Amino acid sequence: MAPKFCIFKVIAITFSIFPTVIPVTNFSFPAIFNFGDSNSDTGGLAAGFAFPVGPPNGQTYFLKPSGRFSDGRLIIDFLMDAMDLPFLNPYLDSVGAPNFQTGCNFATGGSTILPANAASTSPFSLGIQVAQFLKFKARALELLDKDKRLQKYLPSEKSFKQALYMFDVGQNDLDGAFYSKSEDQVLALIQTFLTEFETSFKKLYDVGARKFWIHNTGPLGCLPRIIAKFGTDTTKLDQFGCVNSHNRAANQFNMQLHDLCTKFRAQLPDANITYVDIFSIKLNLISNYSQYGFKQPLAACCGYGGPPLNFDSRIACGETKNLNGSMVTATPCNNTAEYVNWDGNHYTEAANEYVSSQILTGNYSDPPPSVTAESLLGSKFFDPRRLY
Ligand SMILES: *[C@@H]1O[C@H](CO)[C@@H](O)[C@H](O)[C@H]1NC(C)=O
Ligand SMILES: *[C@@H]1O[C@H](CO)[C@@H](O)[C@H](O)[C@H]1NC(C)=O
Ligand SMILES: *[C@@H]1O[C@H](CO)[C@@H](O)[C@H](O)[C@H]1NC(C)=O
Ligand SMILES: *[C@@H]1O[C@H](CO)[C@@H](O)[C@H](O)[C@H]1NC(C)=O
Numbered sequence: 001m002a003p004k005f006c007i008f009k010v011i012a013i014t015f016s017i018f019p020t021v022i023p024v025t026n027f028s029f030p031a032i033f034n035f036g037d038s039n040s041d042t043g044g045l046a047a048g049f050a051f052p053v054g055p056p057n058g059q060t061y062f063l064k065p066s067g068r069f070s071d072g073r074l075i076i077d078f079l080m081d082a083m084d085l086p087f088l089n090p091y092l093d094s095v096g097a098p099n100f101q102t103g104c105n106f107a108t109g110g111s112t113i114l115p116a117n118a119a120s121t122s123p124f125s126l127g128i129q130v131a132q133f134l135k136f137k138a139r140a141l142e143l144l145d146k147d148k149r150l151q152k153y154l155p156s157e158k159s160f161k162q163a164l165y166m167f168d169v170g171q172n173d174l175d176g177a178f179y180s181k182s183e184d185q186v187l188a189l190i191q192t193f194l195t196e197f198e199t200s201f202k203k204l205y206d207v208g209a210r211k212f213w214i215h216n217t218g219p220l221g222c223l224p225r226i227i228a229k230f231g232t233d234t235t236k237l238d239q240f241g242c243v244n245s246h247n248r249a250a251n252q253f254n255m256q257l258h259d260l261c262t263k264f265r266a267q268l269p270d271a272n273i274t275y276v277d278i279f280s281i282k283l284n285l286i287s288n289y290s291q292y293g294f295k296q297p298l299a300a301c302c303g304y305g306g307p308p309l310n311f312d313s314r315i316a317c318g319e320t321k322n323l324n325g326s327m328v329t330a331t332p333c334n335n336t337a338e339y340v341n342w343d344g345n346h347y348t349e350a351a352n353e354y355v356s357s358q359i360l361t362g363n364y365s366d367p368p369p370s371v372t373a374e375s376l377l378g379s380k381f382f383d384p385r386r387l388y
């Protein structure tokens, strides 16, 4: 594992188009535990459910499918890099002697906050992911107690205590609800989502988690799949071409999530809870894309159907299918770095890199990161502006 990772790093540095700048965010976490959906799934659904995440996924960075729904790295990968930690192994991936010393990823594509049902893509809802974490922690500590040599592979009790616990979840709850419910009904459900989120959060707190980083949900209404399905009537679109109802619901979810974070801080004064405004970063990227070096804010890079969205719900990225009697393939675009969207549902590596760089400015964090002299030392990162 380790040598392979080093090769990736060399490639990344050699070909990076981003000059090095310093993040203002101070990172000194011994481990990261992440919970969520495909936005931060580093191979969980592919491993745990044998979900096909075939080529061209991974083509830009890993040069082969990596279990990630993207042509390359996800936001979480860039964040791990900025923290000088290796990419997170999925909890469910047992092959290849995965190392969990510096963290573990419980996120799986399709996951919801609410418990899964028969129609769910992933059975691993947030409650299950937290239960997996509890099992992981108990098992790791039990094994370490028996054999200290396992410290090379498993987080210590101290690491669990000082770790950063990250969340990026909720998108699929909103997304799924819109397929059978009106906007008002979806808005009314948000409290139910967040009550369940609170339960999961508290379970982690109760076993000693203290540092939390909660990503809010992105502009759901700007995904090509959503626009193709819900945006055929252009009066339903906003000035950027995104579906109003879905972005309103995402905003409402985020406001209530923000309130929940405020409540947590009041109830749990010994916890550090950072709320990160991913919605604003992504919407800014989509609306001001050319400023950041992109040419396509909404069209899927890898899809079928051509402009404006290059998305057809009948055929997924990489698939070849018979549509109306002719064989067609959903192929990737030639320059993925010009596209914000990868496959109609997920972002390209280039977009993820931009979003990560914005997260690391600290400008979208609440509370803002404290800037000290030490925090500016020894870290590397890239400039959000793309200088071609
Ligand atoms: C930043 O990290 C360093 C190294 O662990 C630590 O000594 C310092 O207190 C941290 N600063 C802040 C503001 O958290
Ligand atoms: C974390 O929370 C504690 C308790 O509220 C506070 O004293 C400390 O400054 C916080 N640390 C950071 C880095 O925000
Ligand atoms: C786009 O950029 C302009 C100018 O920097 C800024 O005022 C605006 O808020 C940005 N749009 C979004 C949606 O963030
Ligand atoms: C198949 O037929 C439908 C309905 O007539 C049409 O909208 C679609 O573009 C056709 N697809 C292909 C691949 O020809």
Ligand SMILES: *[C@@H]1O[C@H](CO)[C@@H](O)[C@H](O)[C@H]1NC(C)=O
Residues within 6 Å of the ligand: 331, 332, 333, 334
């Ligand atoms: C990519 O470029 C090749 C060669 O210029 C062209 O034939 C092909 O149609 C392009 N593919 C896409 C998806 O634009």
Ligand SMILES: *[C@@H]1O[C@H](CO)[C@@H](O)[C@H](O)[C@H]1NC(C)=O
Residues within 6 Å of the ligand: 361, 363
């Ligand atoms: C953070 O936001 C402020 C105010 O909008 C801006 O002046 C500053 O350049 C931003 N910082 C970074 C690192 O982008």
